[in-house]
Amino acid sequence: xxxxxxxxxxxxxxxxxxxxxxxxxxxxxxxxxxxxxxxxxxxxxxxxxxxxxxxxxxxxxxxxxxxxxxxxxxxxxxxxxxxxxxxxxxxxxxxxxxxxxxxxxxxxxxxxxxxxxxxxxxxxxxxxxxxxxxxxxxxxxxxxxxxxxxxxxxxxxxxxxxxxxxxxxxxxxxxxxxxxxxxxxxxxxxxxxxxxxxxxxxxxxxxxxxxxxxxxxxxxxxxxxxxxxxxxxxxxxxxxxxxxxxxxxxxxxxxxxxxxxxxxxxxxxxxxxxxxxxxxxxxxxxxxxxxxxxxxxxxxxxxxxxxxxxxxxxx
Amino acid sequence: xxxxxxxxxxxxxxxxxxxxxxxxxxxxxxxxxxxxxxxxxxxxxxxxxxxxxxxxxxxxxxxxxxxxxxxxxxxxxxxxxxxxxxxxxxxxxxxxxxxxxxxxxxxxxxxxxxxxxxxxxxxxxxxxxxxxxxxxxxxxxxxxxxxxxxxxxxxxxxxxxxxxxxxxxxxxxxxxxxxxxxxxxxxxxxxxxxxxxxxxxxxxxxxxxxxxxxxxxxxxxxxxxxxxxxxxxxxxxxxxxxxxxxxxxxxxxxxxxxxxxxxxxxxxxxxxxxxxxxxxxxxxxxxxxxxxxxxxxxxxxxxxxxxxxxxxxxx
Numbered sequence: 001x002x003x004x005x006x007x008x009x010x011x012x013x014x015x016x017x018x019x020x021x022x023x024x025x026x027x028x029x030x031x032x033x034x035x036x037x038x039x040x041x042x043x044x045x046x047x048x049x050x051x052x053x054x055x056x057x058x059x060x061x062x063x064x065x066x067x068x069x070x071x072x073x074x075x076x077x078x079x080x081x082x083x084x085x086x087x088x089x090x091x092x093x094x095x096x097x098x099x100x101x102x103x104x105x106x107x108x109x110x111x112x113x114x115x116x117x118x119x120x121x122x123x124x125x126x127x128x129x130x131x132x133x134x135x136x137x138x139x140x141x142x143x144x145x146x147x148x149x150x151x152x153x154x155x156x157x158x159x160x161x162x163x164x165x166x167x168x169x170x171x172x173x174x175x176x177x178x179x180x181x182x183x184x185x186x187x188x189x190x191x192x193x194x195x196x197x198x199x200x201x202x203x204x205x206x207x208x209x210x211x212x213x214x215x216x217x218x219x220x221x222x223x224x225x226x227x228x229x230x231x232x233x234x235x236x237x238x239x240x241x242x243x244x245x246x247x248x249x250x251x252x253x254x255x256x257x258x259x260x261x262x263x264x265x266x267x268x269x270x271x272x273x274x275x276x277x278x279x280x281x282x283x284x285x286x287x288x289x290x291x292x293x294x295x296x297x298x299x300x301x302x303x304x305x306x307x308x309x310x311x312x313x314x315x
Numbered sequence: 316x317x318x319x320x321x322x323x324x325x326x327x328x329x330x331x332x333x334x335x336x337x338x339x340x341x342x343x344x345x346x347x348x349x350x351x352x353x354x355x356x357x358x359x360x361x362x363x364x365x366x367x368x369x370x371x372x373x374x375x376x377x378x379x380x381x382x383x384x385x386x387x388x389x390x391x392x393x394x395x396x397x398x399x400x401x402x403x404x405x406x407x408x409x410x411x412x413x414x415x416x417x418x419x420x421x422x423x424x425x426x427x428x429x430x431x432x433x434x435x436x437x438x439x440x441x442x443x444x445x446x447x448x449x450x451x452x453x454x455x456x457x458x459x460x461x462x463x464x465x466x467x468x469x470x471x472x473x474x475x476x477x478x479x480x481x482x483x484x485x486x487x488x489x490x491x492x493x494x495x496x497x498x499x500x501x502x503x504x505x506x507x508x509x510x511x512x513x514x515x516x517x518x519x520x521x522x523x524x525x526x527x528x529x530x531x532x533x534x535x536x537x538x539x540x541x542x543x544x545x546x547x548x549x550x551x552x553x554x555x556x557x558x559x560x561x562x563x564x565x566x567x568x569x570x571x572x573x574x575x576x577x578x579x580x581x582x583x584x585x586x587x588x589x590x591x592x593x594x595x596x597x598x599x600x601x602x603x604x605x606x607x608x609x610x611x612x613x614x615x616x617x618x619x620x621x622x623x624x625x626x627x628x629x630x
Binding site: 039095099103110137140144145148151154163176277 | 418
């Protein structure tokens with residue numbers, strides 16, 4: 001069985017590629033190293049089941065041409081600009097890296113008759129909703145270009161799935177953290193504290209509170225719902241998350257504790273969101289994915305702690 | 316006040332351009348004549364308030380460059396592939412003509428600080444839902460490439476509206492008919508009967524039942540919600556429709572009656588939908604738009620009858 005992982009040299013992609021290879025699949029990995037890193041995938045280079053293509057997936061014709069002779073059974077489409085804040089400064093980033101990569105992936109599948117798709121969607125498609133986020137709530141209004149591009153991707157995926165009889169599983173990811181993380185609040189705090197261990201600037205009021213899912217828990221869920229369970233015709237959407245959540249101030253506390261910084265003065269920039277397009281709080285209804293047989297092992301706080309420990313031990 | 320109408324030489328666009336000019340606005344009209352026609356807009360050519368650009372809107376950089384010195388106050392974005400059946404055969408049609416035109420329009424607005432947007436969305440974003448369609452129902456699964464591309468457009472519009480403080484009104488159109496119609500079931504029936512007045516092939520089982528809105532009623536609503544009423548920050552979405560609906564068999568009956576064909580034998584191809592991606596039945600909840608002060612003048616059957624009469628008198 002041969003899997004294509006788009007964004008396979010990225011933070012989540014690397015962990016997924018490793019697990020797929022561990023399970024004996026052939027893996028075709030595509031990345032352009034915008035957020036992914038060559039070093040992330042060097043470890044797979046000697047595996048005969050592993051093949052790498054450096055490609056800009058958003059260039060639809062080139063991408064489809066390069067992969068036209070690979071006999072792919074399932075596509076894990078993870079390629080995206082995962083840095084929402086960066087996308088806010090330049091919407092073409094999410095247009096190209098988050099949306100166009102999806103269109104190219106769907107065209108590859110249509111042209112080559114590939115039937116199985118896993119798509120990495122996001123909590124950001126819900127926009128700034130105050131209620132508990134169930135998969136079926138309506139009136140969704142994404143507020144970031146990233147959220148808009150993922151929402152758009154879900155729309156195209158829905159129509160391609162129906163028109164081409166695909167079996168599609170969509171996970172809406174929350175914040176995902178763990179080894180190899182490339183950006184985000186934890187990463188920022190560590191970097192800032194390494195520069196100045198007396199004061200820490202915190203974007204917003206510190207009350208932004210989100211569930212942080214540990215990347216290995218997520219990969220466990222992905223393979224369970226695409227390999228262990230039979231994929232079925234149509235689009236099946238799950239909130240993939242963890243029931244607990246962590247505030248930004250708590251993240252700062254954990255970072256300081258694990259790195260051994262004491263009496264750090266927190267300077268809040270103020271406001272509810274960290275930046276324009278930031279959704280300050282959300283909570284998933286996880287009934288559907290729990291009932292389907294998967295629950296995260298790590299709590300949100302444990303995920304933060306593990307991630308900070310990893311950064312401490314590897315920098 | 317200057318308005319940009321994308322797809323302004325198309326079926327709905329032409330009627331809107333006329334109404335905006337009647338109201339004394341300057342109108343910049345853009346079309347590439349894929350579905351629009353030069354003849355539709357020839358009548359405006361001598362109006363000093365009218366300006367036309369022949370452009371492929373999906374070519375973002377060209378489009379933005381061409382219009383960069385126009386000081387536009389409001390954009391009516393109608394440009395799209397409105398022929399769902401055609402898009403089903405080649406998804407790049409809806410990708411380019413329905414989705415990319417939206418992205419280009421949003422980029423033009425962002426780069427030039429244009430704040431007011433009207434967007435022509437569609438019932439097709441709801442997919443094949445059995446329930447009454449309220450604007451806020453969730454779990455939407457568009458099944459046609461056209462529906463997917465409009466759904467994607469709504470996602471980008473939501474994020475651009477938030478990130479750039481736009482005032483946006485979205486109408487989800489049902490089937491819209493009337494003078495200058497270029498395609499669709501009525502047009503097909505007239506053409507088929509002109510070739511053979513004894514038999515009429517009807518796609519599906521004839522029970523497909525949809526609301527048909529008269530184009531002049533729609534234009535009345537568009538100007539009411541964008542010019543007569545103040546546009547406000549954020550995205551306001553309305554189902555724009557008519558409470559009644561007409562079955563495909565009833566359309567055939569009206570076409571035969573108005574054109575004077577008797578004893579026509581109907582041959583049904585069978586199946587619930589006319590083609591893959593066709594939504595056979597839907598009904599809008601119109602409470603929101605009615606409460607806001609607008610109701611269609613023509614019933615669905617009246618709209619069909621007026622349209623057939625127009626085709627009869629003008630062909």
